Amino acid sequence: MRKNLLIIIGVLCASAVFANGPFEKAMGKNIPAMFTAETSEALQNVINQLNRIGEAEGDRWEPYYYAAFGYIRLSDMHEGGEDKDKYMDLALETIAKADLIKPEDSELEALRGYVHMMRIVVDPATRGMKYSGMAFASFQKAVALDPENPRAHYLLGRMQFGTAQFMGNGDGGACETLARAKELFASEKPESPIAPSWGNKTNEEAIAYICKKEESE
Numbered sequence: 365m366r367k368n369l370l371i372i373i374g375v376l377c378a379s380a381v382f383a384n385g386p387f388e389k390a391m392g393k394n395i396p397a398m399f400t401a402e403t404s405e406a407l408q409n410v411i412n413q414l415n416r417i418g419e420a421e422g423d424r425w426e427p428y429y430y431a432a433f434g435y436i437r438l439s440d441m442h443e444g445g446e447d448k449d450k451y452m453d454l455a456l457e458t459i460a461k462a463d464l465i466k467p468e469d470s471e472l473e474a475l476r477g478y479v480h481m482m483r484i485v486v487d488p489a490t491r492g493m494k495y496s497g498m499a500f501a502s503f504q505k506a507v508a509l510d511p512e513n514p515r516a517h518y519l520l521g522r523m524q525f526g527t528a529q530f531m532g533n534g535d536g537g538a539c540e541t542l543a544r545a546k547e548l549f550a551s552e553k554p555e556s557p558i559a560p561s562w563g564n565k566t567n568e569e570a571i572a573y574i575c576k577k578e579e580s581e
Contacts, residue, residue, distance in 0.1 A: 390417050391426060391558045398434045399562070404441045407434055418461065425472070426558050428462035432475055436482060445486040455479045470510030471560050474519055477502030481523055492530060499523050514548035515560060517541050518567045525574050539575040542567060 394413050401407035411434040418427035435455035439448040456479055462472050480499035484491050503523060506516035521541035528536025549564040 387417070387421060387424065388558065391430075394427075395430055395558060398430050398437070401434075401437075404438055407438055407441070410434060411438070415458070423465060425462040425466040425469070428458050428465075429472065429475065429560065432456075432458040432462070432479075436475075436478060439482060448486050449483070452479050452483060468509060470506045470513040470516055473502050473509060474506035474513065474516040477506060477523070478519055481519065481526070484526075488530065492527075496523070496527055500527075512548055512552075514545045514552055514567070515563045517545035517548060518563045518570070521545060521567075521574075522570060525570075535574055539571070542571050542575065546571065 390413070394410055394417070397410045398407070398414065401410055411431045414427045414431035414434065418424065418431065421427065432455040435451045435458060439451035439455070442448055442451070456476065459472055459476050459479070463469070466472065477499045480495045480502060483495040484499070500520075500523060503516055503520035506513060507520060510516065518541075521538045524536040524541055525538035528534055528538065545563070545567050549567060552561065552564075554561045
């Protein structure tokens with residue numbers, strides 16, 4: 365399931381109808397590539413492209429959002445905790461750049477929580493208390509900033525389940541949260557072709573894995 369969390373079906377983004385401007389063309393090429401790159405070298409190249417686009421534009425947060433997502437994916441491609449932390453540090457630095465352009469944004473806060481959640485994976489026993497609190501705080505803030513953001517609910521649901529499993533306590537409310545995410549994904553209308561739109565498929569997978577499992581026990 366942890367791999368499924370990261371292997372987001374980014375090809376859905378590729379099906380969007382991008383505008384014909386140079387920025388949109390560049391993003392239309394690099395967003396799908398970020399989700400589908402299969403090696404760390406290929407993914408790093410895409411991240412570099414996204415960072416360059418962000419620097420060239422100066423007033424667009426989206427390139428940094430997807431570059432940060434790329435760093436999260438890169439962290440998962442490495443086994444050592446030191447390497448994982450290095451890429452997660454870069455993800456937070458890149459999110460901070462986007463924050464300067466679009467402060468107090470639900471998508472960016474949810475992505476920040478995603479980084480905190482993945483920090484736990486490095487060493488759950490020693491990191492769980494610190495980073496679970498940080499992840500929950502970010503996800504709850506993301507929901508408060510935009511209650512209609514399905515990714516905020518989806519990631520919160522994953523965090524609820526992971527924490528409950530660690531504590532040996534059911535689903536921790538995850539099924540209710542994931543069900544809400546499902547409703548929001550069904551009605552989502554992204555504000556632009558390059559706005560975040562990922563998560564529906566993995567939310568469905570999480571519901572199938574977590575909630576059906578709970579029902580059978």
